Amino acid sequence: MKNIYRNSKEQNNGYVLWILVAVELLMSFSFLGYIHIEPISITFVYIPVLIAGCMLGPKESTIVGAVFGLSAMWKASAFYVGAGDAVFSPIMSGKPVESILLSVGARMLFGLISGLLYSLAKRTRFPLAGIILVTSAGRTLHTFPVYSFMGILFPEAGFRASSTFDHFSRGYFLLLAVIADIIVCLCYFLGKSDYFQKLFQHIRIVDQMSASISRYRKAMGGIIMLFLLASFSVTLYFSDRIGNALLRYGLELGEKESYDLIHLEIQFLFGIISLGMLILIFVILYLKNINYLYYEARLDGLTGLMGRQQFFQEGEKLLKKRDFSGKEKRGCFVILDIDQFKQINDRYGHPAGDRILTDVADAMRNVFEKKALLGRLGGDEFVALVHWMMSKDEIGTFMDSLRKEIREIHIRDQKVTCSIGVIPVMQGDTIEELYRSADRLLYEAKKQGKNRVVYGYHFEDISVKGDDEK
Numbered sequence: 053m054k055n056i057y058r059n060s061k062e063q064n065n066g067y068v069l070w071i072l073v074a075v076e077l078l079m080s081f082s083f084l085g086y087i088h089i090e091p092i093s094i095t096f097v098y099i100p101v102l103i104a105g106c107m108l109g110p111k112e113s114t115i116v117g118a119v120f121g122l123s124a125m126w127k128a129s130a131f132y133v134g135a136g137d138a139v140f141s142p143i144m145s146g147k148p149v150e151s152i153l154l155s156v157g158a159r160m161l162f163g164l165i166s167g168l169l170y171s172l173a174k175r176t177r178f179p180l181a182g183i184i185l186v187t188s189a190g191r192t193l194h195t196f197p198v199y200s201f202m203g204i205l206f207p208e209a210g211f212r213a214s215s216t217f218d219h220f221s222r223g224y225f226l227l228l229a230v231i232a233d234i235i236v237c238l239c240y241f242l243g244k245s246d247y248f249q250k251l252f253q254h255i256r257i258v259d260q261m262s263a264s265i266s267r268y269r270k271a272m273g274g275i276i277m278l279f280l281l282a283s284f285s286v287t288l289y290f291s292d293r294i295g296n297a298l299l300r301y302g303l304e305l306g307e308k309e310s311y312d313l314i315h316l317e318i319q320f321l322f323g324i325i326s327l328g329m330l331i332l333i334f335v336i337l338y339l340k341n342i343n344y345l346y347y348e349a350r351l352d353g354l355t356g357l358m359g360r361q362q363f364f365q366e367g368e369k370l371l372k373k374r375d376f377s378g379k380e381k382r383g384c385f386v387i388l389d390i391d392q393f394k395q396i397n398d399r400y401g402h403p404a405g406d407r408i409l410t411d412v413a414d415a416m417r418n419v420f421e422k423k424a425l426l427g428r429l430g431g432d433e434f435v436a437l438v439h440w441m442m443s444k445d446e447i448g449t450f451m452d453s454l455r456k457e458i459r460e461i462h463i464r465d466q467k468v469t470c471s472i473g474v475i476p477v478m479q480g481d482t483i484e485e486l487y488r489s490a491d492r493l494l495y496e497a498k499k500q501g502k503n504r505v506v507y508g509y510h511f512e513d514i515s516v517k518g519d520d521e522k
Contacts, residue, residue, distance in 0.1 A: 067255070068243070069104065069112050071333055073119050076100040077326035080123035081319050094224065097123075098194040101163045102170075102187055102236050107243045110167030117163025121156035123322070128155070130315045131308045139206045150205040158197040166193050180237070187236045188229040192216060254344035255337060257356065259422065283325065287317045352428040354406055355413035363427030367437045367483040370425060374439055376477045381441040383477040385486035386424075386451075387494045388412075391469045391502045393432040400463055408461060408468055415457035419450060435487070437477075447474065451505045471497040475508035 076097070079085030085097040101120055105113030127133070128141035128151075140155040142148030166186065173182025186193075196216040203212030242248060291314045295305055305313065350362040358366065376383055390396070390412060397405040409432065416426050416434060423440035442450065451472060461468040473493030475486055489508060497506040 065108050065112060067252070067333065067337065068108060069115065071330065072100045072104045072108075072112070072116050074326045074329035074333065076116050076119045077123060077322055078330065080120065080127070081323035081326065094228065096228075096231075098162070098190060099232055099235055101159070101194075102166055102190045102232065103239045105163065105167035105170040106183055106187070106236050106240050108167075109171060110164050113163035113167035113170075114160050115163070117159040117161075118156055120163075121159035124159070125151065125155040126322075127319065130312050132312050136209065139202065139209055145206070147205070154198070154201045154205055158201045159194075161197045162194045165197075166190065169193075183237065183240060184233050187233045190232050190236075191225070191228060251337070251341055254348075255340045258340045258344045280325070283321055284318075287321045288314070291317050355410055355428050357413050357416075357434070358425065358427040360427065360429045363425060363429070363435060363437075364483050364487075366425055367427075367486075370437060370439055371477070371481060371483060375479070376441075376481070377479040378441050381443050381446075383441060384438045384447055385475045385477060385490045386436040386438065386454075387473045387487070387490040388416075388434040388436075388454075389471050389494060389498070390432040391471055396463055396466075396468075404463055408463060411461045412458060412468070412470070415454065415461070419454045419457055435490075437483070437486070447507075455505070469503040471502045472505040473497055473508070474505060 079097050079100065086095050097120060101113050101116045104116040124140055125142070128137045128139075129143045130141075131144075133141070133144065138144040139147075140151055142151040145151045169186045170183065173179055173186050176182045196213060199211045199215045200213040202209050203215075291310075294313060295310060298305060350359055351357065352359045357363075374383070390408065393405065393408070396408060409428070412432075412434060413426070413428065416436060420426060420436055420438065424436040424438040427435045429435055438447075438450075451474060455470065455472070458470050459467055471494055473490040473496070475490045475493060477486065493506040493508050497504050500506070
């Protein structure tokens with residue numbers, strides 16, 4: 053069950069990470085991240101890094117920190133920036149390696165440190181207090197590595213590690229800390245709320261059911277690349293048009309001015325792309341949740357796996373779409389029954405039996421993850437259509453893992469065991485044929501004493517496995 057939670061958490065982290073990357077880009081290239089009112093200049097761009105560290109972990113906050121650094125490096129790579137900001141650009145500083153270390157390396161270090169501190173804070177007796185403490189120090193955690201790197205790599209800039217503490221004397225320091233605390237704590241509680249936990253659970257289930265269409269992701273990647281190329285071509289076109297328009301009014305741009313114009317337009321483009329990313333991610337999450345609600349009506353109410361009708365419909369679609377003609381590797385159809393399940397129900401009651409059924413469903417999800425369609429056909433009969441192409445040895449390993457997971461399920465002092473039939477998927481097979489063939493193998497497993505796996509044709513070298521062969 054812990055592995056199920058971990059896999060689900062990793063799945064959720066991917067969506068949240070992309071959202072935070074998009075937010076970081078949007079804040080870096082808009083007024084959402086920078087407020088400049090003479091003589092005060094305030095930045096909030098470091099906050100998505102803190103959110104990533106608090107909600108996800110050190111790895112994710114380091115990634116968002118890298119996006120922060122790359123954005124800052126691009127913004128500094130223009131002729132109109134001041135000398136103080138030019139040190140962040142490998143183009144303008146004259147020290148490319150040092151500028152990359154300063155701009156990107158310092159922000160990645162900030163992300164790593166803040167993520168580690170949040171991890172420690174959440175393990176304390178009062179995690180909320182620890183989170184508030186780390187968040188309040190967030191601005192300092194950001195400026196300290198930046199000024200330290202500047203003091204080492206660009207001493208002529210006049211900043212060093214001790215410059216970090218200059219902002220304590222500014223009147224708005226406490227206000228910024230409170231704003232950061234509110235934003236990070238809201239995101240933390242939002243991520244832990246029942247609504248979002250259920251939402252991401254729905255999305256994970258839809259992703260699991262949609263694993264068979266993973267080949268379309270390459271097409272989606274190609275579409276995104278075409279979109280980016282088209283966006284850059286539009287940017288260059290408008291830059292050229294603006295130059296021509298200015299020329300008609302007698303304003304001729306030099307090389308530096310033309311470069312800065314394109315530079316600003318690309319910043320605008322990044323802002324639009326980040327906004328588009330956010331909209332796309334939220335639309336995807338919304339549609340996946342709608343798909344789940346549609347599927348939910350056809351799911352097994354107890355285990356959340358596909359019911360009989362849906363499993364056979366989705367399985368038939370999958371068999372028609374996928375190529376199962378491989379010789380060395382192939383998919384397989386698995387059918388599973390819990391041994392002595394009726395006796396368990398009679399002895400311990402139906403609530404205990406229901407708990408066993410949900411635990412077995414979790415074990416199947418844990419073992420097969422996105423590699424199979426999973427279903428409960430009724431009673432204690434479970435099925436899996438494995439579309440992940442595997443060798444005979446790999447299939448045997450998967451079955452061993454499944455039996456091991458199920459043997460860890462206990463009902464008081466009694467271990468739960470299962471009988472399994474496994475048949476390879478051949479090109480042209482129908483779901484009904486596979487079910488009937490696997491069912492005969494399941495009957496053979498029970499006939500031979502239960503608590504074993506019986507493999508069908510083309511699995512001669514692993515034809516039968518019971519506990520006595522472990």
